Amino acid sequence: MDVLSPQVLLELVESKRFGVEYQPIIELKTGDLFAYEALSRFRSVNGAFIRPDHVYAALHDNPLLLFQVELAQKKIQLDRLACSEKIFVNLDQDAFYACGQTAQENPFIDLILSAGRDKVVVELIENSEMSDALMSLSMIEVFNGLGIRTALDDLCNPKSMLSVAVLQLVEWIKLDKCVLENRGDAHFMIFVSKIIDFAHATGKQVILEGVELAEDLVFARSIGVDFVQGFYYRSLFLSY
Numbered sequence: 001m002d003v004l005s006p007q008v009l010l011e012l013v014e015s016k017r018f019g020v021e022y023q024p025i026i027e028l029k030t031g032d033l034f035a036y037e038a039l040s041r042f043r044s045v046n047g048a049f050i051r052p053d054h055v056y057a058a059l060h061d062n063p064l065l066l067f068q069v070e071l072a073q074k075k076i077q078l079d080r081l082a083c084s085e086k087i088f089v090n091l092d093q094d095a096f097y098a099c100g101q102t103a104q105e106n107p108f109i110d111l112i113l114s115a116g117r118d119k120v121v122v123e124l125i126e127n128s129e130m131s132d133a134l135m136s137l138s139m140i141e142v143f144n145g146l147g148i149r150t151a152l153d154d155l156c157n158p159k160s161m162l163s164v165a166v167l168q169l170v171e172w173i174k175l176d177k178c179v180l181e182n183r184g185d186a187h188f189m190i191f192v193s194k195i196i197d198f199a200h201a202t203g204k205q206v207i208l209e210g211v212e213l214a215e216d217l218v219f220a221r222s223i224g225v226d227f228v229q230g231f232y233y234r235s236l237f238l239s240y
Helices: 006-015 052-059 063-079 093-098 107-115 130-145 164-169 186-201 214-223
Strands: 018-027 033-043 087-090 120-125 149-155 172-175 205-208 227-229 236-238
Touching: 006 052, 006 063, 018 063, 033 052, 033 063, 052 063, 063 087, 063 093, 063 107, 093 130, 107 120, 120 130, 130 149, 130 164, 149 164, 172 186, 186 205, 186 214, 214 227
Parallel strands: 033 087, 087 120, 120 149, 149 172, 172 205, 205 227
Antiparallel strands: 018 033, 018 227, 018 236
């Protein structure tokens, strides 16, 4: 993975060259738009896109800067949709706790509550480190206590580590696009099938990410997920 230099990162942040792309989440039964996921987007000085994972990897070396960028991103993401539209937003657990404030004083919570509990679903990213998983669990317990709904993102990603405690608390489970990439692996698909069964048996709903082709949509129907998300559908791109 490319590494952003501190100079490039600082220039990007100071110039506020970031924006949002809203990717639709579609209900399979009806074909209706259910919600949007807000995706962070970044540009270089010459206008080229910079991969978000590269930016956030660099930001994790500076927790305060991570907090500032994540908060600025969330303000953009929550401000630009109509009041009636539901939105899924990723929230980095390190950014959430970087401000050093209590849950009652946390600016991310103020922002989400201002947008409305019925509008916002907070996505927690599946983590590869135990310390991150514990922070995610702590964060989701805060949100649940405030009536803010949550989703678990990137489930089945090969770099993630499954937290059963987090899995039990969320209302939505989002299957990573690697499920589509590994649909021919019979053993892998047994696990995916059981995760979907567990979700439905416990009142959760399942979203399959990475849907780009008509055959992906057919596959989504065959495994029984509730919603799909991906570039098969037209995104709303709002720039800087």
